[in-house]
Amino acid sequence: MNKLLVSGAAAVLLCLLCSGAPAAESPHGLAPAGDMPFIPDLGGLRHKAFKNQYGQQRELSEAVLVRQSSVKDGKAAVPAGGLCYISETEEDAAPFRRDPFLVLGEHAYLVDLKQTVRTVRDVNLKKGEKVLVDDAGYRLWFDYATDHYDLPYIQMALIAPSGHWPMEFSVSSKFPAIKDLPDRSHMEGDVEQLDEFFLDPVFDYGASRFEVKDHDFTKAHFAALSYPVIEEATFSLSRPVVLDLRQEEYRLYGTKRIYAFRESSGFRVRVTDFSGSTVLAEKLVRPVSSQGYKDEDKEKDAYSLTVPGEDMRIEIAVQPEYLRHSDFMPWSTAVPHDWQDGVLSFVIYRDLVTVKNGEAWPLDARYKVGLEANLLTGKLQRLTLENAEAFTLDAENDSFDGPVKYSDIWNRPAFRLVADDIEGDKVKSYYLRDAFFQRTDNLAFTDKGRKDIDCFIGRAPTFISILEDSFLTRLAMPEFGTEVQGSHFTSFPSVMPNMAFHSPDPTAPFGGLMRGFGREQVTNRRGERLTSSEGLVIRGSYVDWKNNRIVIPPSGLFYTSRNARNVRALNGETFYMLGRRAYIATFESTTFTRRNFDIDFWRVQPDASQHPIYWQDQPLGVNNKVLRLTESHLLDDRPMAQINVVKYSGNNFGAPFELAQGLSREQGDRYYLHDRFAEGATWIEPEFVGETYVRVKSFGTPAIQNVQYTYEKPVRVLLAPGEEKAVGKNHALKLVAFDEAAGTSTVELRRNDGSLVETRTLGPLTAETRAFLPQHQRVVNSLQFQFDEGKNKVLAEMDVKTPFEKGKAAFYTYVDLRKLESDTPYEGDPRFMVRPDVCGHCYQLNEVLLDNPEPIILDKEHPRFDGPLMADGKPQFSIVIDSFDGEMIHAWHIETNYRKRVFKSANLAFQPRNNIDVLMGVNGTIEGFLRASLMERSAWQEYWRTGTHPHPERGLDAWLAHKFQ
Amino acid sequence: MNIPYEERRRSFLSCFYSMQESLPGLLAMFFIALFSNNLAGSPNPLTLENLFGWLDGVIGPVNHQPLFQILNSNFVWNPFLVGLIIGNVFGVPDSWKRGLSYIHKLMPLGIIMLAPHFIFSHAEKAGMPLILLAFAVMLLTSVVTMLLGRLLRMDDRFYSTVAGALSTGDPHVVAILMPMLKSKGGQVINALGSILLFGLVASFLLPLLGHALGMEDKAFAVLSVFGIGNTGQMFNAAFGYSYEAGHWAHYFESVRHALMPAGFLFVFFVMFIRARIYRDDENVMATRAHKSLPLFIIVFIIAYVVVQFHVVKEPAHLAIFELVKWDFSLAAAALGLSLPLREIAQWGLRGVVLAFTSGIIRIAVLVLCLLAAAHFNFPLF
Structure with a gap:
């Protein structure tokens, strides 16, 4: 436990130091202090969904x-x-779609963009570094490196100057590329482990391309990084004026006449003065339509007329009847289809403001404009304004104005940063005031003060990216206690028949580290340090108020044990098994394959609950994984699909499959995505990628059948030919002979009474076979000698690090082996089923899950449920309902048994709840659930701090909520 | 032609004023309510509640709490304030008065609809010792306040209103007690103001006392909840003490809510029985107007008992509470409109003296209990 605390404290310190230390270099792409205050709501910083011309919803913040x-x-x-x-928009903003965008609190429309692709060559960096790759402040981050067959592959991210990055990507120059994927469409069902491991040296992501030239575990050299950048953007700060177009006639717009003369490829639009005698501008304008390629530089000029000096940009569009004279779109649609019925109209944008990337904000030279593109589509995703020069706040000058905003009333600073109480090296009071003079709470939060004035105010999704280094610490070790979010009570319980492949309630309390759920750093035989941890997840539980009881559905409660990466045989690697350190001995995996099947786009969530129905999921074997088509885009009208492998736990496989067909940079397309995908041992080859479904020609991914482990530490033995050593109480291992050159050892296993059990030649352990270690089970099995005689299960394996030493052969022996067989009752407590999860890359054990096959019922007569029993016969944890009135849970907690003591969690229904979903402990599975709800959880932490309820639409927010749409 | 009521009577509804007579007053109440609170079904953003919300943002939080919440801005106070200003600045036309008299229907209706708000099982999590302590302190405060009221020679409707509201810790109980005790509007608002003033002062001074006594966060939360009560003010005290105390104040507040009906019903029945005993005493005014136990109180008690069995589920409770907001918004608007300032002032400062004296006694008792529990390691919570 001490180790746990020490490692936790060290992690916190490291986190805080890394993220919070003042740096001399540019802050672009870097995170604020890990413990910075986050205030989700301030009236002047808006967070709202608007719809564009086609009814597509845009989440703006x-x-x-x-x-x-x-x-x-x-x-x-x-x-x-x-x-x-x-x-920021969660999607993107492009011309000709009337995409909304917020500009310093004003509801604006993006009307034009100047896009390009920046290519940076020869970027070198070391693991852990975030190096600047250009003057704008883009950084490349080398986050992580691991291996397959002892060859490295690396995980990277391109960080925009704001700190945002959409996803980490894996690349490697050491493995076969995706294009080398052979035709596997003949495979179906379970097949044996495949040899190939795929990883592409190039990551193609729509408008972006990152090519690694060479790398190892600690450093990388990228040949080229190509990513979209936006040089210029034009916004309209007012709603467009829409006028019916009259052919061969004019419409009056203020003091201007706008004529439209029909020609074969559009309308010749002529703008004159009021009398029609002076022509101000004239151009052939083609009506806009939804095709994406029309915003390309070479195309877009044909679709608009900008009148010089008149603050007018004219487009021609077909407007449905209800859009006449308005941009009000009453409902949402998912696809940008043109309107078949409607009126051909002039759409006149006014109050135009053009901003240039890297240049001064038009109203305030103290601020520099940043325009960041969506790495997939190349369209505008983010507008940033940052202080061009450093500034200092002190007693004499305690505030700094934000950029001056455009306003219908008067142009004024959009916000003001104030630090009005600084004592020595601590700030005791600082806050942000918005353009409507509303302020945040004192961001120092406590009397102790802070050593910086870092903060994040508002709900822009960039928040999630910039907290990657510190979010776990923030959530797991909250400064103000375990946050519990009150439930939203409904008129019917959200019943799920089975919770496999589903996430817990997003509002489930996160208990963080708790004694009884192990978490520590472990070292394998190769000296690699890995974090090993276990936890508990309850998902899909609900109050069945008709029967005054709480129900945890099948698979609704699972114990999880997981390491920082997969758990590998032949390395003496350990994992937690119900509070004890277990040593993995061997494993048995296969490749699950399917062919010729359809996946529907997951679009419909009919019950609107927090557990949407995934009937579109395609199962991959029984209780193994499912495939889910979660995102669909059009890239210049070619459909692109994002498919996820969802694990039994409800978490996604790390690498989503981004697929599109018919794209090629050689043929001049702006975008490129692979038309098939392979990473590690998982691959997918679509027959057809459509907007709403994908037909899969061939798919395969690893599946694990069983693992064997022991609680006894494996013993290394050195044997000379003829020499023998005891293996457990009943057996002895004898070396018959070995051949160092061939890498083989012949051993026999005898009972204590001298009877021979079996003779086996282990190996060969040669350069050829080593090339498949440590992942390939055929090679692993050839180096292991397993014997199962009732309760006496033993195993001997060659020491792959030093197989021969001083004329002797080296072995590791395992005794008292236990087996975790998938989909069978756990032998230590048959109330729970074993669901081992496999690494999608490499067939190794990724996670041990134990879950309930039957519903668990808790009520006033049965307020306690004991979790799986540990080796000492005590439950590792218990669920204890303290106060339940048949409808609301007012108090419940989790108890753990640790070193003969009972530890209790905080009340996990501090605010009344209608379920007992919970996340306890900290491991990768729980981290995945937390990351998915990071913004909301951080906001709840803030509400929890001040004892307020989720942000009500009160004050200015209520006004703004009703003012537009 | 003036037709006698008995001849006009067609059903029990005949007792109401005609729509033509009552419409102006009802419209006045409606529009005041509409521009005072953010009410369910009304998309109007131009409300006093939103104005206060914006001012909260401008002023910034006090002890991490919105200032106007500490000053008790809510769905009763806001329309009352608007009505009071309109009534006293512009006056109230006679044509409004019949409509405004619907306050006498709206108040009892609101009280009945409040029943699902008081669920005892919500308080069970705090444990029986604390519930019993809170109950005892509540009754003690009622009794002490009523006795002190008599000593101060106050109108019994006035001091019993103060007693009910102060003991339950919720100043808005004055509105609930108004139709029960048949208090005058001026008495009700005077009592409300007195209790709010006490709560405001106490919410800033109590943390000083807590720190001086070195109280634990949890104990201080109990002191805030049961020593002050009024939600915004007790959060001001608790969060002024520490975040931890603030969180526990949230936790224990459910106990105060659950016990509230017992508090105001206790005061009512004491005064009701007293009025029956001293039938001929002209100084006994409280509840005198009731010839028998009022029907709405019987209905409320039945509803209160029934809801303890979770007949009204939480979503229904939330929906009903939205109706309560509408109901009390209309009623408070009517009260404000029909209340000249002199009627509030007429009852003098004795309400303030009473609230402060009783409130301080209650805090002293609570502090003694909490210190004793800490000293003797009694598991109070």
Whole structure:
């Protein structure tokens, strides 16, 4: 336990130091302090969904970020770029779609973009580094490296100057590329482990391309990074004026006449003065339609007329009847189909503002404009405004104005950062005030003060990216206690028949580290340090108020044990098994394959509950994994699909499959995605990628049947020919002979009474076979000698690190082996089923799950449920309902048994709840659930801090909520 | 022609004023309610509640709490304030008065609809010792307040209103007690103001006392909840003490809610029985107007008992509470409109003296109990 605490504290310190230390370099792409305050709601920073011309919903949000600041000698210093306003859309904004965008609180429309692709060559970096790759502040982050067959592959991310990155990508120059994927469409059902491991040296992601030239575990050299950048964007700050187009006639727009003369490829639009005598502008304008390629530089000029000096941009569009004279779109649609019925109309944008990337904000030269593109589509995703020069706040000058905003009333600073109480090296009071003069709480939060004025105010999704280094610490070790979010009570219980492949309630309390759920650093025989941890997840539980009981459906409660990466045989690797350290001995995996099947786009969530029905899921074997088509885009009208492998636990496989057909950079397409995908041992080859479904020609992924482990530490034995050593109480291992050159050892296993059990030649362990270690089970099995005689299960394996030493052969022996067989009752407690999860890359054990095959019922007569029994016969944890009135749970907790003591969690229904979903302990599975709800959880932490309920639409927010749409 | 009521009577509904007579007053109440609170079904953003919300944002939180919440802005106070200003600045036309008299229907109706708000099982999590302590302190406060009221020679409707509201810890209980005790509007608002003033002062001073006594966070939360009561003010005290105390104040508040009906019903029945005993005493005014136990109280008690069996589920409770907001918004608007300021002032400062004296006694008792529990390691919570 001490180790646990020490490792936890060290992790916290490291996190805080890494993320919070003042740095001399540019703050672009870097995170704020790990413990910075987060305020989700401030009236002047908006967070709202608007619809574009086609009814597509756009989630818009604004935020203010302060990072890399420091406080010293009564002064708070913020470097250039340290104060950053972010306006963000979760999707993207492009011309000709009337896409909404927030510009310093104003509802604007993006009308034009100037896009390009930046290519940076020869980028070198080391593991853990975030290196600047261009002057704009883009960084490449080398996050992680691991191996397959002892060859490295690396995980990277391209971080935008704001700190946002959409996903980590895996690349390697050491393995066969995706194009080498052979035709496997003949495979169906379970087949044996395949030899090939795929990883592409190039990551193609729509408009982006990252090519690694060479790398190892600690450093990488990228030949080229190509990513879209936006040089210029034009916004319209007012609603467009829409006028019916009259052919060969004019319409009056203010003091202008706008004529439209029909020609074969559009309308010749002529703008004149009021009398029609002076032509101000004239051009052939083609009506806009939904095809994406029309916003390309070479195309877009044909679709609009900008009148110089008149603040007018004219487009021609077909408007449905209800859009006449308005841009109000009453409902949402998912696809940008043109309107078949409607009126051909002039759409006149006014109050135009053009901003250029890297240049001054038009109203305030103190701020520099940043335009960040969506790496997939190349369209605008983010507008940032950051301070061009460093500034300091002190007693004399305690505030710094944000950029001046455009306003219908008067142009004024969009916000003001104030630090009005700085004592020595601590700030005791600082806050942000918005354009409507509303302020946040004191961001110092406590009397202790802070050593920086970092903060994040608002709900821009960039928040999730920039907290990657510190979010787990923030959530697992909250400063203000375990946050419990009250449930939303409904008029019917959200019943799920089985919770396999589903996530817990997003509001499930997260208990973090708790004694009884192990978490520690372990070292394998190769000296690699890995975090091993276990936890508990309850999902899909509900109050059945008709029967005054709480129900946990089948698979609704699972114990999880997982390491920082997969658990490998032949390395003496350990994992937690119900509070004890277990040593993996061997495993048995296969490749599950399917062919010729359809996956529907997951679009419909009919019951609107927090557990959507996934009837579109395609099962991959029984209780193994499922395939889910979760995203669909059109890239210049070619459908692109994102398919996820969803694990039994409800978490996604790390690498989503991004697929599109018919794209080629050689043929001049702006985008490229693979038309098939392979990573590790998982592959998918579609027959057809459509907008709403994908027909799969061939698919395969690993599946694990069983693993064997022991609680006894494996013993290394050195044997000379003829020499024998005891293996457990009943057997002895004898070396018959060995051949060092051939890499073989012949051994026999005898009972203590001298009777021979079996003779086996282990190996060969040669360079050829080593090339498949440690992952390939055929080679692993050839180096292991397993014997199962009732209760006496033993195993001997060659020491693959040093197989021969001083004329002797080296072995590791395992005794008292136990087996975890998939889909069978756990032998230590048959109330629970074993669901081992496999690494989708490499066939190794990824996670041990024990779950309930039958519903668990808790009521006033049965307020306690004991979890799986540990080796000492005590339950590792118990669920205890303390106060339940038949409808609401008012108090419940989890108890653990650890070193003969009972530990209790906080009340997990501190605010009344209608389920007992919970996340306890910290491991990769729980981390996945947390990451998916990070923004909401962080917001709840803030509400919890001040004892308020989720942000009500009150004050200015209520006004703004009703003002537009 | 003036037709006698008995001749006009067709059903029990005949007792109501005609729509033509009551419409102006009802419309006045409706529009005041509409521009005072964010009410269910009304998309109007131009409300006093939103104005206060914006001012909260401008001023910034006090002890992490919105200032106007500490000052008790809510769905009763806001329309009352608007009505009071309109009534006293512009006056109330006679044509409004019949409509405004619907306050006498709206108040009892609101009280009945409040029943699902008071579920005892919500308080069970705090444990029986704390529930019993809270109950005892509540009754003690009622009794002490009523006795002190008599000593101060106050109108019995006035001091019993103060007693009910102060002991339950919710100043809005004055609105509930108004039709029960038949208190005058001026008495009700005077009592409300007195209790709010006490709560406001106590919410800033109590943390000082807690720190001086070195109280634990949890104990201080109990002191805040049962020593002050009024939600915004007790959070101000608790969060002013520490975040931990603030969180526990949230936790224990359910106990105060669950016990609230017992508090105001206790005061009512004491005064009701007293009025029956001293039938001929002209100074006994409270509940005198009731010839028998009022029907709405019987209905409320039945509803209160029934809801303890979870007949009304939480979604239904939330929906009913939205109706309660509408109901009390209309009623409070009517009260504000029909209440000249002089009627509030007429009852003087004795309400303030009473609230402060009883409130301080209650805090002293609570502090003694909490210190004793800590000293003797009694598992109070």
